[in-house]
Amino acid sequence: MNDTPPSNEDGEARDDRRLDNRTxxxxxxxxxxxxxxxxxxxxxxxxxxxxxxxxxxxxxxxxxxxxxxxxxxxxxxxxxxxxxxxTELTRDEFIDAYQVREALETLAIRLAVPRLTEADLARLRELHEEMIEHARADRVNAFFAANAGFHELFVTASGNGKLGDMYRLLLDQTGRYLARSLALRGSLDKSIAEHSAILEAVEAGDAEGAAHLLADHIEVPRRVEEETGEHPAVTAPIKTTEGSDR
Amino acid sequence: MNDTPPSNEDGEARDDRRLDNRTxxxxxxxxxxxxxxxxxxxxxxxxxxxxxxxxxxxxxxxxxxxxxxxxxxxxxxxxxxxxxxxTELTRDEFIDAYQVREALETLAIRLAVPRLTEADLARLRELHEEMIEHARADRVNAFFAANAGFHELFVTASGNGKLGDMYRLLLDQTGRYLARSLALRGSLDKSIAEHSAILEAVEAGDAEGAAHLLADHIEVPRRVEEETGEHPAVTAPIKTTEGSDR
DNA sequence: TGACTGTCAGTTGTCAACAGTTAGCAATTA
DNA sequence: TAATTGCTAACTGTTGACAACTGACAGTCA
Missing domain, CATH: 1.10.10.10 (Winged helix-like DNA-binding domain superfamily/Winged helix DNA-binding domain)
Structure with missing residues (x-):
């Protein structure tokens, strides 16, 4: 924000040797x-x-x-x-934010694919493997951390600063509700299958294909909600015991 | 936001009879x-x-x-x-914001189409006619006002509050640079042709078609910039003499 | 001349105190 | 008893003063 557009004024990543000059x-x-x-x-x-x-x-x-x-x-x-x-996000507000977040990710992937370096691809494969392992061990928090890193890479690689600002804004708003994310997205396995397909398209340089794979699922959460009309049992955020999702 | 997410705390649209209770x-x-x-x-x-x-x-x-x-x-x-x-937006930052804005509009249209009422469609046709007239008379400001109304309708009709918040945020950031928008988008006529196609798809209830018509143009601005490498002559905002674009 | 240093005006960051409003409770009335 | 009224404590909104910082300028010295 200064903030919202956190690109201004913050200037994160400051020289370590500098004193704490922040207000x-x-x-x-x-x-x-x-x-x-x-x-x-x-x-x-x-x-x-x-x-x-x-x-x-x-x-x-x-x-x-x-x-x-x-x-x-x-x-x-x-x-x-x-x-x-x-802030308490109602279920509807959460779904709204989630939808917007996915739309931004779709844009990010489309922009990022043509710009990805070999190192980026290697990192993506690495994160994907991590997600598989964590899912197998049922380590939800770790899974979400790797998942966040996976998506963050596209956002960063997109080269679009505003996109990053907006994305991280929504991530902070929604990231606290791990239980809801899980309920919306389905099982971890399903998520991994999606990521596999995406990774495949990305490696083939197929930006549109990768983007569509993501975009096709945007309406899913709302459809799920309309069909069930139920609220998930867990509405409180799950306390993360390990590193932040960011 | 309390503001950013301007949905909180503001509570616009208050009863006229109430005193000014704002801080x-x-x-x-x-x-x-x-x-x-x-x-x-x-x-x-x-x-x-x-x-x-x-x-x-x-x-x-x-x-x-x-x-x-x-x-x-x-x-x-x-x-x-x-x-x-x-804030001064550099050309790159402006393009970034514009890209994100279009991505959000794409989502908005996809969500809105199945929810549009007959009154909404009538209003869209009306706004489209206005745009044509204003373009013919070379009234750029009026054109952009009608244009903004056209897009705002989809955003509102999408029923996604967060989407609206983010969209209006970007609109405020980019809306001041009418000259840049024009340089990026091409002629007014081109814009009208795009809107015609979109309106057609919308009236046919073809949400995906309408969304793709918008999405296909997302990469255009950046491509234009990379090809020309030039900055537009006018970087200062054009002072709007009529109603706000919102 | 050129670089460095100290000073200074203007600005923002922080604080503490005051004023106004709110929600809740107790007292009152029917 | 139920509803209303009047109070009170706690809080936020606003203010003005003080402290700290910044950038620029003038002066000094080599």
Missing amino acids: LWEQVRDRIREDILSGELAPGTVLSEVSLARSLGVSRGPIREALGRLASEGLVTITPRRGAIV | LWEQVRDRIREDILSGELAPGTVLSEVSLARSLGVSRGPIREALGRLASEGLVTITPRRGAIV
């Missing part, structure tokens, strides 16, 4: 964001400015600034004069 | 946004907190809050400890 509110924002993404702050948790200020040892100013930016990212919901809570 | 910083944000979108504040303009505070008659707090949110929307660029300026 207070930036550190606060990152701290709270981590806590939300890790599940430590569950959806619906009220974020009081004064208590946050006390616990982090700063005044309310930087807290307000941080909460505002996180609200812009969709991670917290602010109601004027009533405070902020960690 | 100060929200009013400031909207005011500055209007000035940016209208071209009154040109890209690159420095936005000093103190001078803004003086001219709007409030303290620096609400100004900071507003600038932060606008930064999240991508309309202003904040550099820590150095201040804020109206």
Whole structure:
């Protein structure tokens, strides 16, 4: 955001030797964001400015600034004069976001395929193998981490910065609901089969084919929901115990 | 967003009879946004907190809050400890955003077609007629306004709130550069021909066909740029003299 | 002349205090 | 008892002041 368009102002990837020149509110924002993404702050948790200020040892100013930016990212919901809570995505909103995310991935793959290096392809195969192993061992979190890396590679390789910004925005919003993702996507095996087909098309340089393989599944979640009309049993996010999905 | 995802917190479309219950910083944000979108504040303009505070008659707090949110929307660029300026999109960034925007429109059309009412179709035909007339009279601004309405209808009718949020975000970022849009898209006539084909597919209920008609043109801008390698003569936004494009 | 250093004005970052609003509870009334 | 009214505590919104930082400029020295 500065933020949303996180390409501005952040300038991640700074020289290690540099001192921490970030402003207070930036550190606060990152701290709270981590806590939300890790599940430590569950959806619906009220974020009081004064208590946050006390616990982090700063005044309310930087807290307000941080909460505002996180609200812009969709991670917290602010109601004027009533405070902020960690955003709760309804099932419909989650599906909406998921749909948009997949549309962006489709674009990413189409743009990325002609630009992929040999190293990129090797990394994709590697991640795919990882996903297979983790699925076999039923390690859902690890599976999703590898899965995220798989998709992130296309987004990065697409060379489209805005696309990356939007994608990561939606990823942060949806990434917390692993259970929902799973329920929507079907089994891990099904996901792997899809990735196999995609990887095949990518290796053949068939950008359109790869894109269609993804795009064809965009309507699936909504169709599933309309047919079942049921909400998944698990609506709370699964706490990730290992590295972030990003 | 609370904003980014502008679906939260804003609650636009409030009852007319209600008093203005919005907070100060929200009013400031909207005011500055209007000035940016209208071209009154040109890209690159420095936005000093103190001078803004003086001219709007409030303290620096609400100004900071507003600038932060606008930064999240991508309309202003904040550099820590150095201040804020109206975001300048480079040609590449503009093309990136344009590409993403078209991808979102593609999704929107695919989702919207099966949900369109007879009234929606009538409105689409109406807008299409308007575009033809305005193009004939060389009224570029009016053309773009009708064009925006045409696309907005699909986005709204898609029923996907997140899609709308992301779309409008990108629209605000790119909408200021009418000259660039024109240079990228080709003549108005070409655009009308595209819309005719799309409208035809939509009326036939052919969602995939309509979506492909849009999607096929996604790579065009980048190809054009790579071939010419030239930057358009006009990089500054054209000041719109009539209603906003939204 | 050229590079370096110290100073300075202007700016943003942070803080603490005040004012206004909200939600909830207790007291009152029918 | 149920509904309404009036209070209260806690919170957010806004303000003004202070501290810290930045970039530019003038002065100094080789």
